[in-house]
Amino acid sequence: MEPKHIEMIQSTAKDCMLFRDMSVEELSALLTCLDFRVRSFGRNDIINMAGDPFEGIGVVVDGQVAVVKENVAGERLVFDILGRGELFGEMAAFTGVRKWPATIIANSDCTVMYVPADKLVGQCSNSCIAHTRLIMNMLGILSRKALTLNRQLEYLSIKSIRGRIASFLLEQYKKHGKTTFMLTMNRNELADFLNVARPSLSREMCRMRDEGMIDFHRSSVRIRDVEALRAAAQGLN
Amino acid sequence: MEPKHIEMIQSTAKDCMLFRDMSVEELSALLTCLDFRVRSFGRNDIINMAGDPFEGIGVVVDGQVAVVKENVAGERLVFDILGRGELFGEMAAFTGVRKWPATIIANSDCTVMYVPADKLVGQCSNSCIAHTRLIMNMLGILSRKALTLNRQLEYLSIKSIRGRIASFLLEQYKKHGKTTFMLTMNRNELADFLNVARPSLSREMCRMRDEGMIDFHRSSVRIRDVEALRAAAQGLN
DNA sequence: TCAAATCCGTAACTATAGTTACAAAAAGCA
DNA sequence: TGCTTTTTGTAACTATAGTTACGGATTTGA
Structure with a gap:
């Protein structure tokens, strides 16, 4: 030794x-x-x-x-x-x-x-x-x-991609304590982590942006409507 | 006491x-x-x-x-x-x-x-x-x-219902050591366990039966083609 | 600094699974 | 036994997600 x-x-x-x-x-x-x-x-x-x-x-x-x-x-x-x-x-x-x-x-x-x-x-x-x-x-x-x-x-166990994204982002939000934060994973890794296809992930994130829940560019994310995210995480809407 | x-x-x-x-x-x-x-x-x-x-x-x-x-x-x-x-x-x-x-x-x-x-x-x-x-x-x-x-x-982490069923049945097969065995769960419980909808589970099980991989009636199951099941568990076919 | 590689969004199309409803079979029970 | 409840398969329809392909943006590194 x-x-x-x-x-x-x-x-x-x-x-x-x-x-x-x-x-x-x-x-x-x-x-x-x-x-x-x-x-x-x-x-x-x-x-x-x-x-x-x-x-x-x-x-x-x-x-x-x-x-x-x-x-x-x-x-x-x-x-x-x-x-x-x-x-x-x-x-x-x-x-x-x-x-x-x-x-x-x-x-x-x-x-x-x-x-x-x-x-x-x-x-x-x-x-x-x-x-x-x-x-x-x-x-x-x-x-x-x-x-x-x-x-x-x-x-x-969350069945919808939206639900998984929402849960993930809420956890990040909780972890950082701010509505704006950087992701440590790129889209590919995040897709792997959430066990979904990468384009499907992108598509859903864009939808959520269009609906005003979140904002993002590359790995920077801003949560715009926490309540809407919570609802999404619970499979509502 | x-x-x-x-x-x-x-x-x-x-x-x-x-x-x-x-x-x-x-x-x-x-x-x-x-x-x-x-x-x-x-x-x-x-x-x-x-x-x-x-x-x-x-x-x-x-x-x-x-x-x-x-x-x-x-x-x-x-x-x-x-x-x-x-x-x-x-x-x-x-x-x-x-x-x-x-x-x-x-x-x-x-x-x-x-x-x-x-x-x-x-x-x-x-x-x-x-x-x-x-x-x-x-x-x-x-x-x-x-x-x-x-x-x-x-x-x-298995994405297809078929893959989940196959994995589950292979595990049961291994556990019982026989190709014929009884399930301890009914369809509802099994669907819950595999985190899928009950009719979807039924439908897929029937397809697998039609393809000659398995046989079943209610809670009794018989595995007819182990290799096909293995392939299904790995997302092939 | 420029070319190559990677990352990301996007769109069209396909496949898979969920939803709802219903009927037959089986099981439970009075 | 005969009635009720539960379980299961089935079908039509809908919703969601995967697949493939591509182009622009960004990063990397020679």
Whole structure:
């Protein structure tokens, strides 16, 4: 293990849900008994391939990775984008799944730390306090994960494109706190995210503009009629 | 607490993931320190309403409940059907959410046991072994939940009704290990589950029958051409 | 700075799914 | 058993979204 890795992990751990509420000492003790490994990847490298044998949970130490799933037709569905301190493989770890359920791809040059699943689950020999906390943190992470999935499910359960756009924009509005904001996705990505065809998305957005609900140009959006948007999100009108 | 309840819970606990791998003694000790409550409901009763204050995890002791979500337009999306020994509210418990994220409805007369969230999370005063095991079981349950949601997300990301039906039937086929099996949902429920209109579901199922992929009558289904189904699930043909 | 690549809106056409209504079959029940 | 309720398939019609193609705007990068 190179020293720069240790340092990087220590500093990442501060922002990592998995190691939350631990003192530096606890963390050090924990890290020694977790028996982790570190690997680095270049942009677009495949970090883990769906179906490959699952070894353990991954923590993004540096850079950005994407969790994707591909069907046989070759369509790629982006499930999640993860940054520093975020986890992947946590669902597989506790269900005894032996294969990666999704593919992990490096969105940029990145460094990943792997923790063997059995080290997480098993009681460590020093039975450190930090290990207990680790488990509780894990519970929180998994729960949050489930809630996020739940919310995404709500998106896809909306049947009309207009409803999905409206819900999405309302969430952005809430997030930014302003009626004018920039989208972080281009039309293609947004269409993928909302699981609709790109031209259909454009068409519907223009209709909504024509009706005076919103205004937009490229990635900048302005909400003109919040109430109308709310109604649209609920499938009315 | 009525004795019949205690007995019912003890017997349910045997089949309950939350209490897995515990001896009768451990279970008894655990139950005393969990401070649970028991309530009974009649068919179609609302057990917990989305938005109502969240008290604790629910365990189905007897009967069947449905986890649903409704939008203002009144459309009802069935997220899950739970039987004896299954849990609800486990996601809310560990994320500090104070409101029920979904509505729970009694599918039949049923009995439910509630365990306060803080009793699960906090160390019990007797720090019993069973409590540790409870937490580990909880990890497994949450992971599995997340995987299930993931799978449902995959369902809804399929754009065609035919693809959804095919995926659903393939999963049932895999689950039963036989090409002939009974569905546990009627057409209405299945349509809800797949998030499509009921007549559209019927129509598509009939088309698939006409094309020789499947055979069915009411809730009994026979898969006639697995490969064709696989192709359909992937959006081909 | 200019050419290439990408992004975005648009339109015509097609395909798919939703809506509504109804009747036959099955199940529940008095 | 016979009546009622529920479940299911079906059909005609409508609405919505996907497909394909194209051109202008914008960005990228040599």
